[in-house]
Amino acid sequence: MPFLTTLVILLLAAIIAVPLAKRFGFGSVLGYLAAGLVIGPSGLGLVSDLASIGEVSELGVVMLLFLIGLELRPARLWIMRRSVFGMGAVQVIGTTAVLSALAHQFGISWAVAFVAGFSLSLSLSSTALVLPMLSERDLLNAHAGRDAFAVLLFQDVAVIPVVALIPLLHGGAEVTSSEIWPYVAKAVGALAIVLVGGRFLIRPIFRLVDSAKTPEIFTAAALVVVGGTAALVNAAGLSMSLGAFMAGVLLSDSEYRHELQADIEPFEGLLLGIFFISVGMSADLALLRTEPGRIFAVVGALLATKMLLNFALAKIGKQRNADAARFAVALGQAGEFGFVIFGVAVASNVMAADISDRVALVITLSMIASPMLFALEERFLAPVLLRSSDRPITGIPRASISCALPVRRKPKCWSSRWRT
Numbered sequence: 001m002p003f004l005t006t007l008v009i010l011l012l013a014a015i016i017a018v019p020l021a022k023r024f025g026f027g028s029v030l031g032y033l034a035a036g037l038v039i040g041p042s043g044l045g046l047v048s049d050l051a052s053i054g055e056v057s058e059l060g061v062v063m064l065l066f067l068i069g070l071e072l073r074p075a076r077l078w079i080m081r082r083s084v085f086g087m088g089a090v091q092v093i094g095t096t097a098v099l100s101a102l103a104h105q106f107g108i109s110w111a112v113a114f115v116a117g118f119s120l121s122l123s124l125s126s127t128a129l130v131l132p133m134l135s136e137r138d139l140l141n142a143h144a145g146r147d148a149f150a151v152l153l154f155q156d157v158a159v160i161p162v163v164a165l166i167p168l169l170h171g172g173a174e175v176t177s178s179e180i181w182p183y184v185a186k187a188v189g190a191l192a193i194v195l196v197g198g199r200f201l202i203r204p205i206f207r208l209v210d211s212a213k214t215p216e217i218f219t220a221a222a223l224v225v226v227g228g229t230a231a232l233v234n235a236a237g238l239s240m241s242l243g244a245f246m247a248g249v250l251l252s253d254s255e256y257r258h259e260l261q262a263d264i265e266p267f268e269g270l271l272l273g274i275f276f277i278s279v280g281m282s283a284d285l286a287l288l289r290t291e292p293g294r295i296f297a298v299v300g301a302l303l304a305t306k307m308l309l310n311f312a313l314a315k316i317g318k319q320r321n322a323d324a325a326r327f328a329v330a331l332g333q334a335g336e337f338g339f340v341i342f343g344v345a346v347a348s349n350v351m352a353a354d355i356s357d358r359v360a361l362v363i364t365l366s367m368i369a370s371p372m373l374f375a376l377e378e379r380f381l382a383p384v385l386l387r388s389s390d391r392p393i394t395g396i397p398r399a400s401i402s403c404a405l406p407v408r409r410k411p412k413c414w415s416s417r418w419r420t
Contacts, residue, residue, distance in 0.1 A: 006053070009046050013039050014273055021371075025379065027136050029129050030371035032273050036280020037368075043285075050281055057278040058240065060271030061128050061336055062230045063264055065156065065241040068127075069248020070261055077249070080150055087147055087317055088154025091331075092118075095309050102305070112355065115345045118162055126335020127152045127241075128272055129367060133374055134330060143319050144326035151331060159239050159337050166345050183237060190236030194229055194243060198250030206256050219263045225251075226264065239337070275336070282339075283364040284357060295358070299365045303373070307332040322385035329377045333370030334363035 013035035021031030039046040047053070077084070100117030104110055130148060131140070139145045202225060209221045226244055233243025251257060288295050307328040314324035342360060345351035 006047055006049060009039055010274060010277055026375050027133055027371045029133055029276055032276035033280040033368050036277040037283060040281030042283055047281060053278045057271060057275035060268060060275040062240050062244040063226055063268035064128055064272055066226045066244035066248040067261060067264055067268060069245040070252050070257055072249060073252040074249065083147060083150035084154050087313065088151045091151050091313055092155060092158050095306060098305060112351050115166060115351055126333055127156060128275060128336055129333060130330050133371060137378060139326060142323060144323040147317060148327055148330050156241055166350055186236040187238055190233050190238060193232060194246050198247055202251060203254055222260050222263045279364055279367060284361050287357060287361055295361060298362050302362060303332050303366055322382055325377060325381055325385060329374050334366040338363045
């Protein structure tokens with residue numbers, strides 16, 4: 001099928017499904033996922049070239065992380081350090097341990113159980129899904145939204161060492177220094193190039209491009225910076241999203257920050273929608289028809305376990321019941337990084353392809369279920385918890401986290417510091 005025909009089908013599916021999903025209160029993300037299910041190989045079969053669509057759609061996640069980094073200056077990251085490295089670390093380590101132990105109880109080797117447990121605990125918090133879902137309901141400025149963003153930020157960073165170490169788990173062999181140092185050297189080298197280039201090269205390049213007074217060339221330069229940084233970091237075996245996020249942070253103090261944001265946002269929104277369509281298209285419904293009980297049981301256990309752990313973590317962080325419930329449900333789904341980690345695990349012979357296919361289906365189904373669960377929580381549970389609260393809503397930061405995210409442009413709202 002010609003690519004232009006495929007693109008038209010993708011856009012038409014989004015135009016029909018997204019307004020319907022929002023009309024019923026489920027948000028745009030569920031609309032994109034449903035569109036992918038309908039037009040994908042397991043649905044009507046209108047689109048079958050999943051590989052090429054997946055490669056293009058990953059740019060949506062990359063651009064989302066670039067825009068997040070563009071709005072988060074290093075000083076602001078320092079202010080958030082306790083939430084990011086405290087709550088984020090506890091969430092990842094705790095859920096990885098629990099899910100890995102549960103997987104091992106079903107006879108899975110510890111190496112595969114660790115990959116599955118870490119991938120699920122990490123990908124359960126999908127940056128690409130959670131941020132738009134919270135933004136649509138104006139919850140990014142709430143306590144739950146701020147803590148959710150902190151956890152997501154830590155998870156995006158935590159994927160780096162695991163992706164680098166997965167090839168070393170093959171056969172359960174011990175990791176030797178001769179095996180690990182090449183990975184470390186490549187990673188450090190790529191990050192050093194990004195840091196040095198972002199500090200000394202990118203700004204002069206933008207000044208030169210801006211002097212030409214040609215808007216389309218400036219847009220092209222912005223896309224080259226995002227795509228080039230992501231490609232460089234990915235060539236070193238790290239996450240493309242990390243490279244884009246670093247580039248955004250390095251340019252966050254630039255005089256071209258707002259212009260870059262305006263140029264990238266249209267591409268980010270559309271490509272992110274195509275990413276969710278590709279996730280829906282990748283669902284293997286044939287596997288669901290052959291093992292429905294087992295698949296749905298795993299999805300239910302996964303969501304329940306993660307939401308319970310998140311709720312407990314939120315209460316430890318002194319959130320109200322309403323905020324804790326929002327935090328737990330919002331971060332209860334599987335997400336995009338799981339596909340990346342499982343792909344590396346299969347290529348490295350750490351995980352069998354049939355196990356990867358089943359877990360990938362679990363990830364997809366949990367992503368589809370999450371917007372519905374969150375909508376139900378906001379419709380029925382949140383009002384009850386808010387009415388039963390013993391104290392009014394306080395502790396919302398004056399400079400809310402929504403000001404730091406590309407989904408809602410408020411360039412001047414970071415003028416004041418955080419309050420707790």
